[in-house]
Amino acid sequence: MGQKVELACIIDDDKIYVNLVKKIIEIKKLSENLLIFKNGMEALDHFKLILENATEDVLPDIIFLDINMPVMDGWEFLNEFIKIKNNFDKKITLYVVSSSIDPRDLERAKSFNLVTDYLIKPIELKKFEKIFDRNSDAAA
Amino acid sequence: MLNDLQLNSILEDFDIAYWKINLLNKEVTWSEHFNTLVGNPEFSESHFDYFLKEILHRDYRYDFRIYFDKLTEENEAFNIELKLKLGNGKYRWFECRNLKNKESNRDTAVLLFVNIHQSKRDQYTIEENFFYYRETAQMTNTGGWYIDTVNRNIYWDNVTKKIIDCPLDYQPPYEEHFKFYAPEEHPTVISAFEKCEKYGIPFKVELKMRNLYHKDFWVCATGKPVYNEDQEIIGIRGVFQDINEQKVNELNLQNSLDIIATQNSRLFNFAHIVSHNLRSHSSNLCLIVELLKEAKTDTDKIELIPNVSDISENLDSAINQLNEIVNRQSLLRKERRIVSFEKALSGVMASTSSLINRENAKIVAEFHALKEISYIPEYLESILLNLISNAIKYKHPGRKPVIFIQTYIKNETPFLEVSDNGLGIDLDQYGDKMFGMYKTFHKNLDSRGIGLFITKNQVETLGGSISVTSTVDVGTTFKIKF
Numbered sequence: 001m002g003q004k005v006e007l008a009c010i011i012d013d014d015k016i017y018v019n020l021v022k023k024i025i026e027i028k029k030l031s032e033n034l035l036i037f038k039n040g041m042e043a044l045d046h047f048k049l050i051l052e053n054a055t056e057d058v059l060p061d062i063i064f065l066d067i068n069m070p071v072m073d074g075w076e077f078l079n080e081f082i083k084i085k086n087n088f089d090k091k092i093t094l095y096v097v098s099s100s101i102d103p104r105d106l107e108r109a110k111s112f113n114l115v116t117d118y119l120i121k122p123i124e125l126k127k128f129e130k131i132f133d134r135n136s137d138a139a140a
Numbered sequence: 141m142l143n144d145l146q147l148n149s150i151l152e153d154f155d156i157a158y159w160k161i162n163l164l165n166k167e168v169t170w171s172e173h174f175n176t177l178v179g180n181p182e183f184s185e186s187h188f189d190y191f192l193k194e195i196l197h198r199d200y201r202y203d204f205r206i207y208f209d210k211l212t213e214e215n216e217a218f219n220i221e222l223k224l225k226l227g228n229g230k231y232r233w234f235e236c237r238n239l240k241n242k243e244s245n246r247d248t249a250v251l252l253f254v255n256i257h258q259s260k261r262d263q264y265t266i267e268e269n270f271f272y273y274r275e276t277a278q279m280t281n282t283g284g285w286y287i288d289t290v291n292r293n294i295y296w297d298n299v300t301k302k303i304i305d306c307p308l309d310y311q312p313p314y315e316e317h318f319k320f321y322a323p324e325e326h327p328t329v330i331s332a333f334e335k336c337e338k339y340g341i342p343f344k345v346e347l348k349m350r351n352l353y354h355k356d357f358w359v360c361a362t363g364k365p366v367y368n369e370d371q372e373i374i375g376i377r378g379v380f381q382d383i384n385e386q387k388v389n390e391l392n393l394q395n396s397l398d399i400i401a402t403q404n405s406r407l408f409n410f411a412h413i414v415s416h417n418l419r420s421h422s423s424n425l426c427l428i429v430e431l432l433k434e435a436k437t438d439t440d441k442i443e444l445i446p447n448v449s450d451i452s453e454n455l456d457s458a459i460n461q462l463n464e465i466v467n468r469q470s471l472l473r474k475e476r477r478i479v480s481f482e483k484a485l486s487g488v489m490a491s492t493s494s495l496i497n498r499e500n501a502k503i504v505a506e507f508h509a510l511k512e513i514s515y516i517p518e519y520l521e522s523i524l525l526n527l528i529s530n531a532i533k534y535k536h537p538g539r540k541p542v543i544f545i546q547t548y549i550k551n552e553t554p555f556l557e558v559s560d561n562g563l564g565i566d567l568d569q570y571g572d573k574m575f576g577m578y579k580t581f582h583k584n585l586d587s588r589g590i591g592l593f594i595t596k597n598q599v600e601t602l603g604g605s606i607s608v609t610s611t612v613d614v615g616t617t618f619k620i621k622f
Contacts, residue, residue: 014420016450020427023444027434099419122423125430 005132009035009060011043011077012097013069017121021064024125030132035060039069040077051087059090062132064119067098067105074098078112085114095119095131148172159187159251166212174253179227197223197231204236211238211249221256233260281382286366287317288375289337303359303382305351322348322356332363336376340365346387349380358387402600414462421455464594476602479517481507481547481556488524492532499532501541510547510554513622519598524558526591527618531560536613559617564610574608 008031012018018036025031037043043063050058067074074096085092096109099121109118119127148171151158157174161167168187170178183190188208192201200222207218219237226232232255239250277283283300287293294312301308304320312320321329325347332343342364349359363378428447435441485505489496496503513520528543535541544559565574575596599606599620610616 014424016424016447016454017420017427019447020424020431023431024427027431099423101419120423121420122426122430125434 005031005061007031007033007035007058007060008132009037009043009063011037011040011063011069011074012066013038014066021128024128028125028129028132030128031062040065040072040074040080044072044077044080047081047084051084059088060092061090063092063094064097065094067096067100067109075108078115082112082114097121097123155255157253159253161212161249161251163212163215163247163249177226177253178224195225197225199223211251215246215249221260224253233257283380283382284378285380286375286377287314287333290374300380303357303380304349305353305355310352320349320351322350324348332361333376336363336365337373340367340373343378346383357382357384359383398603410462410466418455418458418462421451421458424451425455476514476516478512479515479520480512481505481520482511484517484520485524485545488521488528492525492529495529495532499535499541501532501535501543503528503543503545506544506546510549513547513554515602515622516598519602523556523595523598523620526595527558530591531558531562531616534563534565534616535560536562536615554622556620556622557617558620559615561615564612564614564616566612567608567610575606 008025010018010021022034022036025034035046037046047059065074065077072080078096081094092114093116094114095117096112096115097119098105101120106118109115123131151171152173155173157177158171159174160169160171162169166188168191170187178195181190181194183194185193192205196204200220203220204222207220210216211218217238219235221233221235223231224234235252235254235256237252237254239252277297277299281299281303283303284297285300286295288295292314294314294317296304296310296312298308301310306312318326318329328345329347332345335341336343342362344360344362347359347361348356350356360381360383361378363376365373366375366377368374425448428444428451431444432441435444482505485503485507489503495501524545531543532541539561542561545557547554547556549555567574575592596606599622602622604620604622606618606620608616608618
């Protein structure tokens, strides 16, 4: 087991899912802290604020991004995030997470360079551990 | 007068050969030309015998002998068409006739052989062509017609009369011949006939015609101008082909294809919804099961229970909503009827009266330009219900909701517009999602999705389309093209 992830981020509007993931992270002690946003817009606003205040230490190591959300969906968030991500020095690993098994969604997600992988819900506990572990290794 | 030599040369020029018959001993001599025609044969028997045996086609031997006997014995004139075998071995048609014998000349008769092969062949060709024409016309149900624009008369052949289902002695009226076309075709027909009559432009069009008993059927019609010697157009000539069966099949096929295409796209949408909305709940359930397995203490387990009940509630409501969509789709089997907009609206207003009263909403309707429409009544009510309840739900907080509903016809297409003075929506940002169904089942904040999704489906099922224009803080207008 590698070093623990400092800060993980979930962008998802499904409260139940977020609660459950939160529980998993707590139980398995996968990450020190957790950032949660209900939609892409909230997350984007937060990252823009970090840029303005130059407080990079509160950037997440890993982001789990849902696709279908109100206000600003995952695709829109990705398009906006591309524009600002080069201003960060920190390496951020981003996973698109969705219950959609539509192959076109998968293709679309993989067309983004900054997307590490497309994960289909539900994500098994072991998979979670692996993701966080791999992330730790990469970060270490 | 011409002498024999001159006469012979003229006859030869006209390809006419002859026999001289000595009536006393029945001896036959051939003209030089006749001899050449049959290939200057050498033979030992008499000319007559050789002719019967080797030159005359056997079908005519019997008749010819009788005629010949009658001529020589009773001086009776005759005229038959027969086939002779020429020097090249081929048979050719000849007319054989004898020159009228003057009473003074009782010892010689002359028999002429005139080559009629070409005209005989032409006649055959015409008969043959006529046969093919008639068979083709009957088999393909193609009838001919002629419009005499000078004397203002119309002629139909029997197949045309059969196609139009009128008696064979029916005389089509010149002035009223447009009544044989379905009213919607009149502009096309009038323009085609006018252009042909005035400028000689031929036409080929598919038309819906109407018979004497007001039954409509499809034909393919062609028409070409007819000119007189001075190159003036004196009429139009053409054919009608009865293509009703093919056309009806084609239309049915196109119709089925359209239905299948829309059904397919709806099925695809439906699969999409199932994939997105049911899977999100089932995946949460899986996650909980895993967590339950991992939970070490009873307290940990009990803490998870509320989540299970949340998931089951969400799943239940998602399934109910899917069920609602399926139920609405199955209304498809219901038939169109003439529905009054006024009645449909009053039905909707009665069922939403509590909402309307609570919000103090004002509904203004103008249906005088188009009072009714052939539609599935349940669909029209559902469409009005969705649009009205949306308008009230997304009212502007600063003012009373006013909804303006109107119907009208533009370019022969009926339209329905529902406008409100509500919140409006930024179409640049949300336009493409307006009629979608993403995340609508477990988001109470944005319940717009399912209603408009169903509305769009209903409108499209009946071959229409729906569009939206909106300005933030001013209001939204939905336009339905039926």
